[in-house]
Amino acid sequence: MSASQYRRQLESKRKQRIDAEMRAGQYRTKETDKRTAAAKARVAAEKATSASTRSSKLSEARRADDAAAAAGKEAGRWQGRASGFAKAEADLQSKLAKAEQSEADAAQRLRQRDLQRAARRSAVETLALERRMSQTEAIVDTALRELPTPKQEKLRILILGAASGGDLRVGREQKRIRAAVESALHRDYVELDVRPAATTADLLDGITKFRPHVVHFSGHSDDGLIEFEDERDEHHRGVIVTARAFADAVGATDDPPLLVLLNSCNSAAQIDGLVERVAPFAIGMADEIADGDAISYAAQFYAAIANGQSVKSAHLSGQAALKLAGLSGTELPTLAWARDVDPATTVLVRGA
Template sequence: MSASQYRRQLENKRKQRLDAEKNAAKYRSKETEKRNAASKARAAAEKAKSNTTRASKLREAQRADQAAAAAGKDAIRWESRAGVYGKSEADLQAKLAKAEQSEADAAERRRQREQQRADRLRAAETASLQHRMNRTESIVTTAMRELRAPKPEKLRILLLGAASAGDLRVGREQKRIRSAVESALHRDQVVLDVRPAATTADLLDGITKFRPHVVHFSGHSTEDLIWFEDERDERHEGFIVSGRAFASAVQAADEPPLLVLLNSCNSAAQIEHLVEHVAPFAIGMTGEIQDGDAITYAAQFYAALANGQSVRSAHLSAQAALELAGLSGAELPMLAYADNVDPSSAWLVKPVE
C-alpha cells in the first residue's frame, strides 16, 4: 500500500485507541465512585440504630459493589482494546515509515532516470548537430534514402513477444494490440503475425516469410542486448542476442521494415543504429518501463496507426494514453527517425480508394 493509505489507517487506529482509553478511564471513574458509595453505605449501616435502616444500607452497599465490579470489568475490556489498538498503531507506524522510505527511494530513482534521459537527449542533440555539420561540410554527394511510396497492400505487423521467465504479460499485450486494431477504422488494411514465445528462428522466419512493414518486440532488453526465448517448454533465462545482431536480422530482407518498435526496457539506446541502418523509423524506451505502461502504449499506438494517423501522431497519442490513465511512463517511449523523412507526414495505413 501507499504511504497515504497507511497514514489514513494509522489515523483511524489512533482514534480507536484514544476512544478506548477514554472509555476505560470513564469506567474506572465509575468503579471508584461506586466503591466509595458502597463504603459510605456500610459505614451508615454500622451507625444505624434500627435493624431496618441497617439492612437497607447494607443492600445499598451490595448494589454499589456490584455496579463497581461491572464498571471494573468494562474498564478492563476497554483497556485491553486500547492495548490491541496501540500494538496495531505501532505496526502501522513501522509500515508507514517503510512505505515513506520506499516512495522516497522511488522518487529518487525517477529523478535519476529523468536526469539520465535529459543527459541522453542532450547527447543526442549534440550528436545530431555534429552530424548535420559534417554532412554540410562534406564534399561527397550521397544519395538520400527515400521512404518508399505506399503500395496497394495491407500493413503487415510482426509481433514478437519473449518472456521465458514468465515475468512479463506479453500475451496480454498482443491481445490488446489485436483488439485495438480490430476496433479501428481501417482494420481491414492491417494484418498481424503474432508470435508470443518468439525465438531467433521466429524472427528470421517472420522477416523473410511475412515481410513485415513493422517489427514489434516486447520482452526484456538492455542498452545493447535483447532476450529471445529458447525452444524449451519450462521457464528459463532466455536466449540473449546483441542489438546489432537483431538489427542485422531485421535488415536481412529485400524490403526491410519501415518501423521497428522495441517495447522493452532501456532499448532507446539501440534505435539510432536502427534508423541509420535498418528502418526510417524506430521507437524505444529510455528507461525501465512497467508492464502495464508498455501494454497501454502499444495498444494505443497501433490503434492510432490503424485509424489512419501518421507515425508521429500515433506516438503522441500513445504517450497521451499513458498520461490520461495516470501512468508514470509517458516520457519513456522515444521516437527516432532518419534525417530525410518526416514522421508527421508518414502514414502506414491508408484507406482503399
C-alpha cells in the same frame, strides 16, 4: 547512451521519487492522525463511567493503533522506494555528466579537425567548398525523404514475443494488440504475423518471408542486448542477441521495415542505432517498464495506427492511454526518427 536519453531517464526517475515521497508523507500523516485518535480514545476510556463505554473506547483505540501501524508500514515502504529512486537518480546524474562531457569532447575534437583541414586549403578553395556545402545543407534541411505512400496492400506487422522464463505476459500483449487492430477503422488494411515464444529463426523467417512494414518485439532487453527463446518446451534461459546483431537481422531484406518497436525494458538505448542502420522510425523504453504499462501503450499505439493516425500521433496516443489509466510509465516510451522524415506526417495505414 546519449545525454538526451539520460536526461529523459533522469526526469522519469525524478518524478517517481517525488511521487514516492509524497505517498510516504501521506501515510505518515495518516499514521499520526490514527495515533492521535487512539490516544483520545484511551483518555475517553479512562473517563468513562460505564464498563460498556470503556470497552467501546478501548476497542476504538486498538483499531486506531492497528490503522496507524499499517500506515506506518506503508510509509516505510514508500520511503524505501523513494530512497531507491533517489539512488538511481544520483547514478543517472553522474552518467549524464559523463555523457555531456564526452559529447562536448567529441564536438571539440570535431571542431579542431575541421580547423586543421581548413588551414590546409587555399582561401579560394575554402570559399568555393563552403558555398557548395551551404547549398547542399539547405537542400537536405528542406527535403524530406519520400517514404512509400500507403498502398492498397495491407500494413504488415510482425509481432515477436519472448519470455523463456514465463515471467512476462507477452501472450496477453499480443491478444490486446490483435483486439485493438480488429476494432479499428482500417482493420481490413492491417495484417498481423504473431509469433509467441519467438526464436531467432522466427525473426529471420518473419523478416524474409512476411516482409513486415513494422517489427514489434516484446520481452527482455537492456541497453545493448535482446533475449529470444530457444526451441524448448520447458522454462529456460533465453538466447541473448546483441543489439547490432538484431539490427542486422531486421535489415537483412530487400524491403526493410518502416518502424521497429522494442516494447522491452531499457531498449531506448538501441533505437538511435536502428534509425541509423535499419528503419526511419524506432520506439523503445527509457527504463524498466511494468507489464501493464507496456501492454496498454502497445494496444493503443496500434489502435491509433490502424485508425489512420500518424506515427507521432499514435505514439502520443499510447502515452495518453497510460496517463488516463493512472499508470507510472507514461514517459518511458521513446520515439526516434531519421533527420529526413517527419513522424507527424507519416501515416502507415490509409483506407481506400
